[in-house]
Amino acid sequence: MDALKCDLLIVGGGAAGLRAAVAAVGVQPDLDIVVVSKVYPMRSHTVSAEGGTAAVLRDYDSHDLHCFDTIRGSDYLADQDAVELFVDTAPKEVLQLEHWGCPWSRDRDGRISVRAFGGMSVKRTVFASDKTGFHMLHSLFQHSLRFARIRRFDEWFVTSLLVDDGKCVGVTGLDLATGRIQPILAKSVMLCTGGGGKIFPFTTNGNIKTGDGMAMAYRAGAPLKDMEFVQYHPTGLPGTGILITEASRGEGGYLFNREGERFLERYIPGKMELGPRDILSRAIISERQAGRAFEDRHGEYVHLDLTHLGEKVINEKLPFVRELASKYVGIDPVYQPIPVRPVVHYMMGGVSTANDGSTPLEGLYAAGEVACVTINGANRLGSNSLTECLVFGGFAGEAAARHAQSTGLVDSGRVRAAARKEEQRIEQGFLHREDGTERISGLRGEMQTAMEKGCGVYRTRDSLLETTRELAELRERFADVRIDDRGKVFNTDLVAALELDFMLDVARCIAGAALTREESRGAQARVDFPERDDEQFLHHQLSLISEEGPRLETQPVTITRWAPEERKY
Amino acid sequence: MNKIDITVIRYDPENSPAPFEQTYTIPYDDEMVVLDGLNYIKDHVDGSLSYRWSCRMGVCGSCGMMVNGEAKLTCAVFLKDYPQGVQVGPLDHFPVIRDLVIEMDDFMDKLRAVKPWMIREQEKPVEEGEYLQSPEELQLFRQFSMCINCALCYAACPVYAADQTFIGPAAIALAHRYDMDSREEGQDQRAKVIGSHEGIWECSFVGECSVVCPKHVDPAAAIQRSKVQLTKDHILGMLWPWGKS
Known part of the structure; x- marks a missing residue:
């Protein structure tokens, strides 16, 4: 070798x-x-x-202001020395x-x-x-x-x-x-x-x-x-999840519900469409729960309206948005609002x-x-x-x-032996095994569903325990994965299996850390613990590998000049 | 759900020396792009089908293939537009590695050959700020900076088909992108690369490259403008051999 x-x-x-x-x-x-x-x-x-x-x-901007925006956006979980350096x-x-x-x-x-x-x-x-x-x-x-x-x-x-x-x-x-x-x-x-x-x-x-x-x-x-x-981005295209950039709101776009309201008035009146992503994504879901969203075969959505910006601004500043909306949902944003919904980003x-x-x-x-590092803490801007x-x-x-x-x-x-062992793991565990029965796409789909259901925008102890249980079961079934492609040359089936193998580990870490953080902060919204709890949880969680799955440790947040306060906009 | 036949031109070098066709009948709806069809096959029917893809929004440039004989980004063409069925093959004019995966080495070498980076006699320190550039100056090269390196233009180019040493549409467009940039001083170096091969002079006004370009880069315009520039330089060089004005 x-x-x-x-x-x-x-x-x-x-x-x-x-x-x-x-x-x-x-x-x-x-x-x-x-x-x-x-x-x-x-x-x-x-x-x-x-x-x-x-x-x-x-000149109108400053170091401290960018720091403060980033730290407030992070719900005070960013390490402030890293933010200052950044x-x-x-x-x-x-x-x-x-x-x-x-x-x-x-x-x-x-x-x-x-x-x-x-x-x-x-x-x-x-x-x-x-x-x-x-x-x-x-x-x-x-x-x-x-x-x-x-x-x-x-x-x-x-x-x-x-x-x-x-x-x-x-x-x-x-x-x-x-x-x-x-x-x-x-x-x-x-x-x-x-x-x-x-x-x-x-x-x-x-x-x-x-x-x-x-x-x-x-x-x-x-x-x-x-x-x-x-992070859920508030504005993805229904069906495909294609990103419609936040710049469309930065350039002046509005979000409307089915009743024609700029509904963010209810949630973040001080910032409206220029609020941070975690708050806007939750606002859209609240509108859905209140029955004020639109609905079609791809589910519930709201409208992102750019029509008042005019064709010139859209062509100059947002041409790709126009291209994507026209091609993939048949909507020309110069004349019609774009359907959008929160999407993992x-x-x-x-x-x-x-x-x-x-x-x-x-x-x-x-x-x-x-x-x-982290400059993003609980929510990235x-x-x-x-x-x-x-x-x-x-x-x-x-x-x-x-x-x-x-x-x-x-x-x-020793290093060579470790590399040979990895080669054997892939060849014997995937390429040459004859008895696998589980399709990659089947397991992947079930993992994705389990994550969205139990570990999505809103989480509870019960939903996270259920997701963790499902992930453990999927990990067991993965041992029985089958790949159709036995070839050596450009085997994308093998790559997909190895990628799924990686994702199952990362998913376990996400659900595990979400379970032990019994508070709501930034992108983590726990229905059973709706408030931020600095007393108990103003710290990072580290996930370390162990026999039983991820083992969690805590690490203090570095605070330099911005003492945690209520995150208000 | 409606059904459609997708015929894939496959190649499996480990088991068969020649390409072969395989037809899959799959369900589809109006929103599915050709790439979605391939993904359906891979996920549910035949995991051994090999092709490249990633963004599914027309910007990563991975999923270029021949679709009913035309070079297309498969994430940007819809199955509903091929009600009679669709044939998908690897991009023309490239060696095939496996199924729909082509060898990109030659294309990548050509991009590098035109020196697609900022060339200046003197670098301004970053501390002194940006090189000013007006929106109009940006507009002069913006279009040529939109190339996603999908290589459709090489699959459509009759000159590249006949002579693979031709540097080709995307690379010339990329050279032109830098040549037209107001911050740039490397035009002479690139002219040597582009003008050194007769390929550029063989390029007719067919413009197939610009027809297939999914990002409206218009490499044909870049090629014609480069020809004009090279000719002008050549004539000026004869008139004033000690240096151009």
Whole structure:
């Protein structure tokens, strides 16, 4: 079994991974960097981000205001030292990306434009029309191409982290084109694999968002933090879950119920459509429960009305919204309101990291949605996540590069044996087994239903216990999974099985952490514990692997200058 | 529910040297795109069918295939528009790895060859702020920055079909995107790459690339404008060999 080797291995080629790779080149130009991804980098899910990326660029804005908005939005669960570092670094990163060619939208005077966004007190969200993530990703990817020292292993699926003597020393990767499973040894390993929206049935996330990095870190003994917090975006298209960007409200769109009311008046009159996502998603569900939503065969929904913005504004600022609504629901938003409903969008939780992206597992780093620093706490503000990829992707890339400079490659018999064992697990457990009966899609569908039913927007002790029980049963049945495809070459059936394997672990962590947090905070809404309880729960929860499933520990929240107070808008 | 026949041109290099057709009859409704049909097959009928996809909203660029002989993003075309049944195959003009999965190496190499990054003689420090750019200046290249790298234009290009060394529509559009950017100074370097191969001169005004482009990038316009620029540079180079104005 041959081993591939490098200094720094970055798993994932989205915004965080590519930013990290470029940052690592800055630390040492001849560092041997490999970006390994299960897709070509420009397919990474960063590409689907629409609305924008936040940074303090205007005189009317301030460091403290962006910090406060983020911390209040997080329902006081963000670590405030991380938030301060984030807000401090954000403008430099946005300008850096401009220097690398990103086509940010511009004001008449040639400066980078900013727009309003939910939970942000002032206009501070930088954007590239309504394809911000697409342009950021392509700009970063194209910029990365100039560095010969950034090697890419495109379409390699990483299946596990290799750990030796308490250190992460590499990964095992499945080369999709050949079916070969090989160790890739590295002095530093960094996870930039994004979130896991596909754990739920209705999500804005692409098919590739299956929580791979979170599950691999968890299995390797690294703690996952704040996993209970799953963000529902208020405005997805019914049926498909396609994202209709928050920028449509930032540019002035209204939400209406069936009775023609701007119903947010009842819930968040001070912010209305520019309220944070957790509150708006719950407001829409309350309208449904009160019988004031529209209904069709895809379920209940409300209206997002842009018609008063006019064709010119929509074409200039929201052309992708117009394209998506026209194509996928047959609605032209210039003339008709768009049907929308809350949809799983983002995971606040992830691999627990320090501000430099390091994890408690030596040699392992993480940044982006897969990581939990945390600037997002219990609820992320829209347009903070793309900036987070840049800021903490950069820091983590530098820290991982410096770590690689200070340590040697571990290529021992033990590591090789661990890699061979992983190869056997995949070949004997999946590829060559003849007796499986459970279809991947069947198990996946049942997992998604169990998560939405018991661990969705509203949760109770009973619903979470039921979901946990169902997940345990699905885990048992997964042992009997069948794959149709026995081939080695580009076996997407095998990949789907391994992804489901990952998702089942991450789902267990989400439900487990939601159960022990007996309060409502940010995206966690417990019907049986409707109030925030700082006395007992102003802390993070860490999920650690154990025989019986995730074991929970607590970790204090870092408070610097903003004492927790009631979250009012 | 209505039923539809989806015929897939498959290829399984481990078991059969030649491609073969396989037809699946599946239920469908008016909202299903061709990709949904493939997903139905994979989830419920035959898990061995291989293809790429992710975002299902026309922006990741993964799911380009030949649909009844035309290069399409399968997440952007609806089954209801093919009531007689639909044939799905891998993108033309690319080697096939497996079923609907094509080899992208050549395409990726070509993107890199045009130096798709900011080239400037002097870098301004980030601390000094952004390079100012007016909305009009942005408009000059914006369209060419919309390419999602789906490679449909290569599957439609008659020049690439005949000569795979041709750098091709998406790469030329990408070069043009940077050339037209007011912040940019690397036009000469890219001209060498694009002008060095006769492919660009062989490109007729057919414009198939722009017809199939799902994002209206119009690579054909980029190619024609590049030709004009290269010709102008060439003539100026003859008139003033010591340097262009």
